[in-house]
Amino acid sequence: MPPRTRRVAFPKVLIERDTDSEQSSSSDDENELEENEGPPSESEPEEEDSTKNGNGERIEEDLSLKRKGKEPITISLKKVCKVCKKPGHEAGFRGATYIDCPMKPCFLCKMPGHTTMTCPHRVAIEHGVTPAPRKNTRNTVEFVLQRQLRPRILPIKPAYVIPDQVCCAVIRYHSRRVTCLEFHPTKNNILLSGDKKGQVGVWDFDKVHERMVYQDIHTCIVNNMRFKSTDDGMIYAASSDGTISSTDLETGMSSSLMNLNPNGWQGPSTWRMLYGMDINSEKGVLLVADNFGFLYMVDTRSNSKTGEAVLIHKKGSKVVGLHCNPVQPELLLSCGNDHFARIWDMRQLKAGSSLSDLAHKRVVNSAYFSPLSGSKILTTSQDNRLRIWDSIFGNLDSPSREIVHSHDFNRHLTPFRAEWDPKDPTESLAVIGRYISENYNGAALHPIDFIDISTGQLVAEVMDPNITTISPVNKLHPRDDILASGSSRSLFIWRPKEKSEPVEKKDESNIIICGGAKKKRKGKSGGESDDDSEDDRYASKGKNFQFKKAESKPAPRPRKEVHFRSSRSSSAKLPTSHYLLLYSL
DNA sequence: ATCGGATGAATCC
DNA sequence: TGGATTCCCTCCGA
Numbered sequence: 001m002p003p004r005t006r007r008v009a010f011p012k013v014l015i016e017r018d019t020d021s022e023q024s025s026s027s028d029d030e031n032e033l034e035e036n037e038g039p040p041s042e043s044e045p046e047e048e049d050s051t052k053n054g055n056g057e058r059i060e061e062d063l064s065l066k067r068k069g070k071e072p073i074t075i076s077l078k079k080v081c082k083v084c085k086k087p088g089h090e091a092g093f094r095g096a097t098y099i100d101c102p103m104k105p106c107f108l109c110k111m112p113g114h115t116t117m118t119c120p121h122r123v124a125i126e127h128g129v130t131p132a133p134r135k136n137t138r139n140t141v142e143f144v145l146q147r148q149l150r151p152r153i154l155p156i157k158p159a160y161v162i163p164d165q166v167c168c169a170v171i172r173y174h175s176r177r178v179t180c181l182e183f184h185p186t187k188n189n190i191l192l193s194g195d196k197k198g199q200v201g202v203w204d205f206d207k208v209h210e211r212m213v214y215q216d217i218h219t220c221i222v223n224n225m226r227f228k229s230t231d232d233g234m235i236y237a238a239s240s241d242g243t244i245s246s247t248d249l250e251t252g253m254s255s256s257l258m259n260l261n262p263n264g265w266q267g268p269s270t271w272r273m274l275y276g277m278d279i280n281s282e283k284g285v286l287l288v289a290d291n292f293g294f295l296y297m298v299d300t301r302s303n304s305k306t307g308e309a310v311l312i313h314k315k316g317s318k319v320v321g322l323h324c325n326p327v328q329p330e331l332l333l334s335c336g337n338d339h340f341a342r343i344w345d346m347r348q349l350k351a352g353s354s355l356s357d358l359a360h361k362r363v364v365n366s367a368y369f370s371p372l373s374g375s376k377i378l379t380t381s382q383d384n385r386l387r388i389w390d391s392i393f394g395n396l397d398s399p400s401r402e403i404v405h406s407h408d409f410n411r412h413l414t415p416f417r418a419e420w421d422p423k424d425p426t427e428s429l430a431v432i433g434r435y436i437s438e439n440y441n442g443a444a445l446h447p448i449d450f451i452d453i454s455t456g457q458l459v460a461e462v463m464d465p466n467i468t469t470i471s472p473v474n475k476l477h478p479r480d481d482i483l484a485s486g487s488s489r490s491l492f493i494w495r496p497k498e499k500s501e502p503v504e505k506k507d508e509s510n511i512i513i514c515g516g517a518k519k520k521r522k523g524k525s526g527g528e529s530d531d532d533s534e535d536d537r538y539a540s541k542g543k544n545f546q547f548k549k550a551e552s553k554p555a556p557r558p559r560k561e562v563h564f565r566s567s568r569s570s571s572a573k574l575p576t577s578h579y580l581l582l583y584s585l
Numbered sequence: 586a587t588c589g590g591a592t593g594a595a596t597c598c
Numbered sequence: 599t600g601g602a603t604t605c606c607c608t609c610c611g612a
Contacts, residue, residue, distance in 0.1 A: 083606055091606070098607050107606060116607090177609085337594080363594075382594085412608045413592040437607055444607075469609070488609065 020039045040240040073210050074421065094545050096444035098437060108436060110384055116436065121404040135178035158422075162450055162538040163476075163494035164330045164462040168208045168510035171490045173201055175515075178486030179414045181224045181475040185232045190475070191484050191489055192249075194222025196414075198239060202249055205484075205493045208510055214252045217245045223274065225321075226302065231283035238288050240273035260290060276322035276336070282329035283346065289319030289334060295349070311351040314338035320415070321366045331355075336418055341389075343396070356396040358389055363409065366417035370427040378453060382409040388430070388453050401458045405449065406436035407472075414472045414486070418451070421476045428454040431483065433471040434461070446470040448485060448494075462494060472552055 047322035083091040083101035091101035100107055100115035108119045116122060130424040176196035184190035189206035198218030204210040216534040218239035228234040228246070237245045242260035247253070260272035263264060271336060276289040285306065286298040294309040315320050318337040323332035335341035341358040358367070362382035377389040377393075377397075384406060394400040407416035418432040430453050447461035448471050462483075473486035483494040 093607070101606070277599070406607095408606085409594070410608065411605090412591070435607075446607085470607090 008214070079300065080325075085144060093444065095530045096437070096442050098444070106407075108384065108406050150503055158448065160424070160452075160459055161481045161496050162460040162462065162494050164460060165480055165495055165497045166464045166467070166492050167495045168205050169492045169510060169512070170201075170203060170208070170211060171489060171513045173203070173491050173514050174199060174213070174489040174514070175210070177414055178473050178491065179221055179490050180224055181473055181484050181486050181491075182227065183234070183475060183477055185227050185478070187232075188480055191491065191493070192235060194225055194237060195488060195489070196221050198241060200225070200247065201491070204490065208512055211512070212252070214247065214254070215249055217254045218243065221273075224277040226279050226286070227277055232298070236276035236277065236279070236286055238277035240275075240291075242272045242274060242287065242290075244274060244288055246303065256484055257298050258288070258305060259298065260296075273318075273319045275318055276334060278322045278324045278332075280324045280329055280332075280346065287322050287324070287332065289313075289322055289336070289357075291318040293317050293319060293336070293338070295319065295322070295334070303469065310349050311377055312342060312344065312349075312354070313340065321364070321368075321417075322427040323368050325369045325374040326371060331369075331374070333367050333377065334371055335364035335379060337363045339363060339381075341367035341377065356389075358396060358399070359385070360386075364405075364416070365415040368417075368418075368420055371420045371422040372427055376427060376453075378418055378420060380416055380432065382407075382415075384408060385432070386418050386451065386453065401453065401456055403451060403453065405432065405451070406434050407432060410435070413470060413532060416458055416472045419475055422478045423476070423481075426454070428452050429459065431474050433474055433485070433487075435470060435472075440465070443468070448474055448483070464492070467492065 001253050044242045076306050079090055080087045081089050081091050081101050081103070084103040086103060089102060091099055093099075094244060098116075100117065102115055105112045106119045109121045111119075114120075128349045173355065174193065174195040174197070176199075178193050179196055180194040182192040184192070189204050191201075191203050191205055193201040193203065195201070198215075198220050200214045200217050202212045202214070212396060217237060219241040221240040222237050223239060225235050225237045226530060228236065229504075233249050234259070235247050235249060237247065239245070244257040245254050246257050247255075258274075260274065261270075265271060273291040274288050275291065276287075278287050279300065281283070284300050286300050288298070289312065290294045290309075291463050293311050293313040295312045297306045298304065299306045312334050312337040320337065321332055321333075321335040321341075327332070330346045332344040332346055333341060335342065338358045338360060341360065341364050342353050342354040343356040343358075358377070358379065360379065360381040360383065365380045365382060367377055367379045370378070375390065375392045377391070377396075379387045379389070381387065384404060386403040386405050388401040388403075389396050391399040405418075407418075409415065413435075416433055416435065418430045421429040421431065430451050431448060432451065433448050434446050443465055445463040445465065445468065447463040449458055450460040450462070451457070452459050467485075467487055467490075469488040469490075471485040471487035471492070475484050476482070477484070481496050485492045485494065
């Protein structure tokens with residue numbers, strides 16, 4: 001990762017003294033001002049007073065002149081880049097297209113010398129794919145595979161079915177952003193959601209109006225939820241309030257299994273927060289990890305803490321993810337802010353005894369074993385790369401593949417996590433939201449990407465013109481062709497087009513608009529009603545969520561425009577069929 | 586419309 | 599080591 005270009009000091013102050021005319025009134029003409037550009041006059045005031053207006057223009061005033069009571073005060077309006085503060089270019093949205101600052105490393109791949117628009121990872125045929133050195137190309141297994149097996153392997157892998165249509169949604173369901181999602185293990189249409197405020201939502205998306213929000217389970221961020229393996233009416237949740245809750249979904253009755261802050265708030269250096277959590281049903285233990293690098297275990301039968309906390313990541317660093325191997329119950333995977341994902345043997349858990357340490361360049365947001373065989377690991381790192389680590393066909397010293405993908409860290413967003421498709425028998429499909437936006441026919445949208453991690457190819461990008469916010473939280477259904485997304489405070493359920501209601505039928509009946517801050521309408525002349533019905537809110541406040549009917553759907557993309565991956569097959573060819581035939585191996 | 590605030594990791598000294 | 603500072607596509611609401 002190249003070091004970020006440090007922000008340079010403010011450009012020199014421009015002092016423009018109009019000596020010619022008394023009336024040197026400020027001019028808005030930029031060109032005129034450009035001409036005045038140049039080395040500032042000798043005696044520059046040290047105490048510069050420069051402010052920015054909303055457009056990134058700098059307004060400079062010569063205060064010393066003002067103080068001296070000298071005549072002309074010239075205000076210079078000068079366009080500078082809001083990112084690097086240099087003139088000559090401007091970063092930011094131009095319409096729905098974001099223009100990068102050319103002085104910064106590429107926002108997508110983080111390499112210097114080009115911008116997102118021209119990033120090779122954006123236009124390459126194999127989008128974003130950087131195969132790691134193939135150390136194992138020459139091994140026996142692969143040789144045999146290539147020479148003898150491959151010709152006999154059925155060339156067609158079962159088609160991916162992509163849920164690409166929003167079929168129902170709860171808008172502003174949560175009062176803060178969604179932080180985690182979990183499908184019910186047996187009831188196909190129940191979705192759980194946790195938020196930053198500590199609330200837990202239970203939503204039946206088949207009967208969209210049946211929903212519940214439990215408010216008193218936690219006091220801040222719900223980081224992870226898991227269903228109890230022996231009772232799917234109970235859920236565990238790990239929160240930044242330092243507790244693990246156990247909640248009865250029917251009644252909402254909740255109890256605390258563990259509280260790491262029994263003495264309350266003593267300052268940030270002692271406040272413990274719980275992040276990663278998973279259940280090892282084989283052993284009957286709940287595993288949780290905190291923001292200081294420690295792992296805790298709770299016996300799910302007695303609901304009591306077992307053993308001592310173990311330091312599994314750098315002391316003082318946050319452990320954001322835990323995952324138990326689906327096949328080998330003694331294997332545990334952890335990841336965190338020390339830039340590592342680590343594999344552990346549950347039978348010998350002690351500091352420093354990890355089986356493998358998977359190095360990343362930045363914080364690792366998530367690390368998951370592949371859902372069926374557990375032999376592959378998919379990690380999401382804040383260096384804008386997905387990594388696949390293969391314990392069978394590769395060794396774990398380096399990833400077997402790196403995929404450049406835009407999922408930057410932003411303190412205001414829930415961290416992105418690439419999630420496996422639990423239904424894919426080939427263990428190659430993953431879903432992850434995209435940070436960077438794309439101009440989709442005039443709207444800046446942030447799609448949700450489906451990536452074939454065995455090839456690095458983008459299989460599909462799904463978006464809806466009504467979802468203008470980033471969707472960092474995504475989960476694929478364990479049995480059905482359904483995707484659940486959390487975007488800001490809202491939840492969305494996606495299904496494949498074939499299975500959804502025809503678009504024409506998509507209407508408000510499947511879209512629940514929840515509260516949100518009430519706009520205080522000042523007593524304007526009577527026209528507007530005070531009716532607070534959903535329809536009213538729908539029209540007046542749900543500016544992003546006026547679900548469009550088919551006819552108002554965007555027209556096909558204009559051909560000239562440069563599109564993210566537009567030249568590539570995936571999205572361009574998707575509309576006709578939502579099935580994509582992919583060849584295995 | 587515009588602006589401020591919440592707030593996490595990296596970096597610098 | 600720790601405190602201050604900075605930060606590029608947020609999102610909401612005053």
